[in-house]
Amino acid sequence: MRDFGGIVERSPARVVRPGSAAEVAEAVRAAAADGLDAVPRGLGHSASGQSLTAGVSLDMRGLAGVREVGERHASVAAGTTWREVLAATLPHGLAPPVLTDHLDVTAGGTISAGGIGGTSHVHGTQADNVLSLDVVVDGAQVTCSPAVRSGLFDAVRGGLGRHGVITGAALRLVPAPERVLSCTIPCRDASDLLRVQREVTADHISGRVRPADGGWRFEAKAVLYGDGAEPPPGTAETETLAYLDFADRMRPDVAELVALGEWARPHPWAMVFLPMARAAAVIESTLAETSPAELGLSGVILVKALRVGHVPMLAAPDDPVLFSVLRTASPGCASVPDMLAANRRLLNRARAAGGVRYAVDSTG
Structure with missing residues (x-):
């Protein structure tokens, strides 16, 4: 069995496909009795085997569905994808405040990883926007929140399934716009890219670095919700989109990558949190030693304050900055071992600058 990273392979002793929280609890108890780990797996989008195990693999997609949409919350099963969440909440004019760029990952999976999106400069992570969680711990079903079992609540959010299996979540919702204005802002370098992300007022903002003429091109994407918004200073291009089209903007790209075979190739990803004051230096040093071949044909570099x-x-x-070097081991490009070695150099550089690994990656 492999995950999206395609680097680590593990064969589980058995795969269990629970259809309820009670069945998750039963599977966890049975695994413990056999001396095995029980590891939850949504759509397996981890990069270095975090969703894999030699013990019991819990296929959580059987726990899917939006149970309730309230005035400002939705109750969802852990195996529900964010696409399925949006399909249930948008008819009510509501949406989660933070969405991942790729919607075909599960709520339980991204909450257990933290969950970062373009609105995280305003709303924090997806884990910050959870009202309560249903969790299986030591084979028992419990509910936790900031007020009830708060220690467990803090341990499972961003805990990568190590402290309990999330089976359900109550998610905060906010009003969703009907349309958005997407603005592209060219930037001179990493410092300018971070300056734009700090200074521009936008509902959704992110940065991207692309290969260009033997160097790198920097651009910020600022997205304003609602009609009548004015583009920020420095905007070079604008596009008006329906909100759902914007939220699901990766779907055509993923379809193309699948058709080209790139989606199935190994993805040696490096993702680190950097302190803002030293982020530009780390980013520039990393880019100076990175060639397009070391990124891969469909590799992506993202910068997100x-x-x-x-x-x-x-x-x-x-004041963190997420620096993501999302490599793809394409044919004719750098090998997986070389990409992993470059990831380790980035991690060492990040730690020397006071940064830390974002543990859903494959840096080490």
Whole structure:
């Protein structure tokens, strides 16, 4: 069995496909009795085997569905994808405040990883926007929240399934716009990219670095919700989109990557949290030693200034920047071992600057 990273392979002793929280609890108890770990797996989008095990693999997609949409919350099963969440909440004019760029990952999976999106500079992580969680711990079903079993609540959010199996979540919802204005802002370098992300007022903002003429091109994407918004200073291009089309913007790209075979190739990803004051230096040093071949044909470099609220398991520095070098081991490009070695160099550089690994990656 492999995950999206395609680097680690593990064969589980058995695969259990629970259809309820009670069946998850039963499977966890049975695994413990056999001396085996029980590891939850949604859609397996981890990069270095975090969703794999030689013990009991819990296929959580059987626990899917939106149970309730209230005035400002939705109750969902852990195996529900964010696409399925949106399909249930948008008819009510509501949406989660933070969405991942790729919607075909599960709520339980991203909450257990933290969950970062373009609105995380305003709303924090997806884990910051959970009202309560249903969790199986030591074979028992419990509910936790900031007020009830708060220690467990803090341990499972961003805990990568190590402290309990999330079976359900109550998610905070906010009003969803009907349309958005997406603005592309060219930037000179990493410092300018971070400056734009700090200074521009936008509902959704992110940064991207692309190969260009033997060097790198930097751009920020600022997205404003609602009609009548004015583009920020420095905007070079604008596009008006329906909100759902914007939220699901990766779907055509993923379809193309699947058709090209790139989606199935190994993805040696490196993702680190950096302190804002030293982020530009780390980014520029990393880019100076990186060639397009070391990124891969469909590799992506993302830079995201964000806010992390109270999610202790993420251990991000104050005023964090998420620097993501999302490599793809394409034919004719650098090998997987070489990409992993480059990831380790980035992690060492990040730690020397006061940063930490974002533990859903494959840096080490």
